[in-house]
Amino acid sequence: MAYEIDGMNISYDYEELITELKSDVAEGLLDTSSIINIVREPDPKLKGVNYIPIVDYYCSNALIELTEPLEVLYNRDEYTDEEWEDMEKERRQILKKYRQDEPFFEKATVLAVLTEMEQWNKVF
Incomplete structure (x- = not known):
């Protein structure tokens, strides 16, 4: 899903993080209902949509x-x-x-994180 601002489609490239998280699920380290700690970092390109992308995650x-x-x-x-x-x-x-990163952790399920990343996953 890309978001439009001033006629431009805005999205975020999550390919690497999605692959890593799906690999952890495939290996049995996590399942889709597991709670993980995610870290977000502002991206100036996304300021207009008030979205702070996920940049990393940690298993509990x-x-x-x-x-x-x-x-x-x-x-x-x-x-x-x-x-x-x-x-x-x-x-x-x-x-x-x-x-x-620990003071900035946000807890979420693997499924919620994957869903969010897949919705935003496009290259600018």
Whole structure:
């Protein structure tokens, strides 16, 4: 669904996020009734329609997984020291972003999020 402002069709490109969320559903990590935390970020191109697009989402158990010691999730012996350090570094970065996004979380079902994104999913 595109929205028209001053004769221009306005929409938002959600292809990547839709694919990612549908993949999580297909893998059984989520189902359409699961509650997820979404993050929105204003886009100046959408100011005229008062729409703030979804830019990311987190599963409700993301914080638990991000704070578990890696040893609980992975067998340390299967990785080199460099690989392990890279995994730890990536995890710290993801946790930092989570903490930055957390105050702005909006809860919604997977179905509601997919429906919204599919309605807006078009390239400007």
